[in-house]
């Protein structure tokens with residue numbers, strides 16, 4: 001059996017930056033955000049359920065789900081967020097589990113899952129890692145990356161378990177307040193310890 005390593009953090013704390021680097025070092029990484037995008041592709045069962053519930057106003061001119069519009073709804077309304085989660089999360093889990101079986105021969109497989117602790121998926125991991133940043137850094141990086149106002153960025157941050165709690169729960173913590181090179185150095189130390 002290989003070791004399963006769950007990688008998590010807050011929104012815009014640097015999970016993808018960490019997992020891209022881990023991938024570049026030759027480790028398999030499965031990314032929950034990619035599966036959640038697949039789950040809402042036109043023709044997928046999740047697409048129909050989302051359109052049935054949220055209405056055709058959330059579609060763009062190509063009839064794809066407009067992720068910006070859907071985000072605006074679900075990050076400000078808890079019950080709508082729970083509705084979307086109940087459609088998307090089972091599909092994400094199913095696709096991820098299926099793909100994980102392709103890596104049984106590998107010594108380690110990383111799972112990049114933003115809601116690892118929120119959804120109790122840490123139970124399926126041998127090791128967990130939280131990528132963390134201070135709240136001012138998180139807010140600034142999120143506003144810059146997604147072109148969001150302060151209010152909208154804060155709503156997204158507050159839709160998740162606090163980073164402090166995620167830090168406490170994880171086996172290891174990567175500090176991403178510094179440069180990307182600083183983050184990669186911590187990842188190298190971790191990979192060398194495996």
Ligand SMILES: CC(C)(COP(=O)(O)OP(=O)(O)OC[C@H]1O[C@@H](n2cnc3c(N)ncnc32)[C@H](O)[C@@H]1O)[C@@H](O)C(=O)NCCC(=O)NCCS
Pocket residue numbers: 010011012032033036040067068070071074081084085088089092113114115159160
């Ligand atoms: C609302 C959606 C359409 C917005 O899409 P968008 O392309 O703008 O963002 P993206 O999917 O890249 O997610 C960015 C980040 O937002 C955070 N996030 C996304 N969904 C959620 C959620 N339901 N609750 C809390 N945080 C979330 C995560 O930190 C994620 O890494 C999309 O995030 C979505 O379908 N979310 C529901 C599925 C989900 O929970 N995905 C995250 C883990 S599986």
Ligand SMILES: Nc1ncnc2c1ncn2[C@@H]1O[C@H](COP(=O)(O)OP(=O)(O)OP(=O)(O)O)[C@@H](O)[C@H]1O
Pocket residue numbers: 009010011012013014015016017018033114141142145176177178179180181183
């Ligand atoms: N050490 C760093 N220094 C400067 N910018 C950084 C650093 N790490 C990440 N970033 C930038 O911050 C933003 C968020 O990083 P990233 O996308 O890796 O976060 P994430 O945790 O995967 O986000 P999400 O939860 O939304 O998927 C990106 O624009 C990224 O380029």
